[in-house]
Amino acid sequence: MQLLTSTVGRKILMAITGILMVLFVVVHLLGNTSIFIPGGLNAYAEHLHALPPLVWAFRLAMLTFLVVHVLYGIQLTLENNAANPKGYAVKRQLKANFSSENMIWTGLLLLLFIGYHILHFTVRVTPDIVQGVDSLGRFDVFTMVVSSFSHGIISLIYVAAMVVLFLHLKHGIQSFFQTMGWSSDRSLPVIVKVGAVVAVIFLIGYSSIPVSILTGILSK
Numbered sequence: 001m002q003l004l005t006s007t008v009g010r011k012i013l014m015a016i017t018g019i020l021m022v023l024f025v026v027v028h029l030l031g032n033t034s035i036f037i038p039g040g041l042n043a044y045a046e047h048l049h050a051l052p053p054l055v056w057a058f059r060l061a062m063l064t065f066l067v068v069h070v071l072y073g074i075q076l077t078l079e080n081n082a083a084n085p086k087g088y089a090v091k092r093q094l095k096a097n098f099s100s101e102n103m104i105w106t107g108l109l110l111l112l113f114i115g116y117h118i119l120h121f122t123v124r125v126t127p128d129i130v131q132g133v134d135s136l137g138r139f140d141v142f143t144m145v146v147s148s149f150s151h152g153i154i155s156l157i158y159v160a161a162m163v164v165l166f167l168h169l170k171h172g173i174q175s176f177f178q179t180m181g182w183s184s185d186r187s188l189p190v191i192v193k194v195g196a197v198v199a200v201i202f203l204i205g206y207s208s209i210p211v212s213i214l215t216g217i218l219s220k
């Protein structure tokens with residue numbers, strides 16, 4: 001129970017739920033890159049939805065991770081602010097930077113993005129959505145994604161969200177290792193670099209999809 005009440009316990013739960021969501025971000029990026037293989041994205045989506053109970057179990061798990069991560073994130077930030085009011089700059093974080101100072105804001109923006117993204121490509125209720133089937137009778141995810149990102153403003157929203165994701169994970173990944181106590185004075189600089197590189201890979205990898213569509217590299 002200490003895990004749910006103590007500051008350290010709640011930080012550990014945030015770290016674990018955070019890293020599990022990072023694993024999802026890795027898998028989702030790998031899946032999405034199938035858009036660059038002809039017919040790849042539709043085949044991938046079809047396989048993904050082949051076992052609905054598994055899909056729903058996975059969604060429930062992800063939702064639980066998200067709720068725990070967000071609620072504890074808000075709670076710990078409020079407690080931290082109450083303990084260190086602004087203007088009393090003694091207990092500032094060591095080596096703070098834009099990314100580490102704005103975790104609550106980048107986190108809340110990501111929550112907003114995830115809400116929009118699910119309404120967009122999962123629930124498919126935004127006005128830009130084009131729904132149909134391909135020549136093999138599969139749901140045409142490829143045409144849906146390409147049609148949406150052909151709107152400059154939608155591509156811009158996604159690339160901006162990927163910059164926010166980059167800022168959140170640049171600090172978040174290294175923070176996971178520190179919270180778990182898996183870093184030392186020697187390993188920390190390496191962990192910080194690896195975290196930043198992984199965050200850049202997500203930024204470039206995800207952004208490459210809207211950018212490829214806007215520039216005509218990918219088209220219907």
Ligand code: HEM
Nearest residue numbers: 028032045059117118121122141145158165206207209210
């Ligand atoms: C260019 C970037 C992205 C593209 C093209 C993309 C594409 C998609 C598509 C097509 C779906 C619907 C899958 C289906 O129902 O068949 C989906 C679902 C989803 N995506 Fe993304 N995605 C992108 C970025 C992201 C990022 C950065 C995150 C997380 C921070 C994310 C989180 C999710 C979630 C949580 C779902 C719902 C999964 C479900 O249906 O249960 N996506 N995405």
